[in-house]
Amino acid sequence: MPSSFSLLRRSSSLLLRFLSSKTLNPKSSNPFSPLIIRTSTIRSLYRGSSEQRWYCSSPSSVAQVEEPTTSDGLTLEGIASKGWTILDEGESDWRSHAAAIAQSVQLIKKRLQESMRALADMRKNAKEKELEALLSRDNDSCSCFIEIQAGAGGTESMDWASMIFNMYKSWALRRGFGVTVIEEIPGEIAGIKRATIKVDGEYAFGYAKSEVGVHRLVRISPFDSSKRRHTSFAAVAVIPMLGGDTSNQYQIKESDLKIERFRAGGPGGQHANTTDSAVRIVHIPTGTTATCQNERSQHQNKASAMAVLQSRLNQLEMARQAQVNAEHTQSLSEIGWGTQIRSYILHPYRMVKDLRTNYEVYDPDSVLDGDIDGFILNYLSALLDKEDGV
Known part of the structure; x- marks a missing residue:
């Protein structure tokens, strides 16, 4: 053989x-x-x-x-x-x-x-x-809120905001996320003025953050008896939900603390200046300090200092989260021409194009039914290339 x-x-x-x-x-x-x-x-x-x-x-x-x-x-x-x-x-x-x-x-x-x-x-x-590389930023693994607000265009834009609202609900369900409608303000004639949905699931914010911005629609108006072409705008904002109680309370690690004990000063009783009862606690990562020397017991002073430190760190966390929210809600400030991130064209031709990545789809119906993963992944990939200097 x-x-x-x-x-x-x-x-x-x-x-x-x-x-x-x-x-x-x-x-x-x-x-x-x-x-x-x-x-x-x-x-x-x-x-x-x-x-x-x-x-x-x-x-x-x-x-x-x-x-x-x-x-x-x-x-x-x-x-x-x-x-x-x-x-x-x-x-x-x-x-x-x-x-x-x-x-x-x-x-x-x-x-x-x-x-x-x-x-x-x-x-x-x-x-x-x-x-893993695309979804490696802070808060990417969190759930999120998606806010939709109608922009310039009156009834047309309110109807368009309703279409966007349904698109994101369909997208979230496609990916297996939980969807809860938090707020929905209907328009006078049709559509919605504003709506908020809660999207629960791992990496919900990591995916949805690519949708922040103004979305533009061009179509023959169903509300115009003359069947003229109209342009409508709607804004989308995405806010991360920090896990557990972290959104309200800063989680302090013992390894991040430096505890100093010293003698209390000032007037006091017979034990006030004879023992190291006063406590100063320093949070090393932020440099925040809290001191207590009013209690007679060192343990009581430590507990009081920890309560003060916790409050101060909570305030810092709230300020940090407010800054993050501002970055992801900036699209709500101006909704109109020159600010859009994506165009949905239904007339005279049919196409959806992301203006940031030039990614195009020639089946608008599938996109409006929630098939937007292509836009999301292309934007995240472009964002990663930009960070890497490609």
């Missing part, structure tokens, strides 16, 4: 000979005539077993491709299953040549399928690593 290497080399030379030869005459004495194989048939067998594999998106779809056949109805698997003996290269039995080619193609198909599975695993791992 010839080796695998010689088998592949032999089948390659046979294929080249077939592809370069003229059409075979069935009535000639050529040893390949019983197959009634023509050059176009061999070419289709060879191309069909390779090209169809390169353009399949997954190994599972390979089985769905129709297998090419010869003029006698033989497939590659059919030839291989007959178990024809593969002779040495010097002998010229057509069954031996056909079996050699069939086994070689089967070997190539097997290697291609293995390579495709390995490539799919690599793409999956790369995607997971990329998502």
